[in-house]
Amino acid sequence: MAIFEKESSGLVPFLLGFSAGAVCATLLDPRRGAARRARLRDQALSLAREAGREAVRQGRDLRQRALGAVYEASTRAAGDLVPDEVLVERVRAQIGRPVSHPRAIEVKAENGEVTLSGRVLRNEVRDLLERVAGVRGVQGIRDELQVVGEEASGLRPPASGKSFDQ
Helix, strand or coil: CCHHHHHCCCCHHHHHHHHHHHHHHHCCCCCHHHHHHHHHHHHHHHHHHHHHHHHHHHHHHHHHHHHHHHHHHHHCCCCCCCHHHHHHHHHHHHHHCCCCCCCHHHEEECHHHHHHHHHHEEEEECHHHHHHHCCCCCCCEEEEEEEEECCCCCCCCCCCCCCCCC
């Protein structure tokens, strides 16, 4: 960097002065200068409004994340007592991701212990159990799943997008 400054010591001030002169000439032009200044003012105001909206959005997001963290901490401290019906719905909402045929799996819950039964493909079992174990309120998992291979009796993932029980 020092080499560049020694070789072009007069170039940088010249370029800065030239740029400042060009900006002044553009904005102070008697014929179009007023329109250019108005457009520049409008763009600056628009940018300021957008920054304000973004700040409000970020603040709202931060507030919601903080409230969520407080809620999570308070429910975990309270022992995470979740009604069985709520727990079943939470688990059902999560099993659609790791399993290609979520309707084939029956979910029951009793006092925080989730029972999974039904047919599931062999390569989906581990992901399914990990996903269910991570659901808030699950105290334990009773695995009564019937594991089948990819080519077994009707559980082949359908190419048409239909589930096998349709």
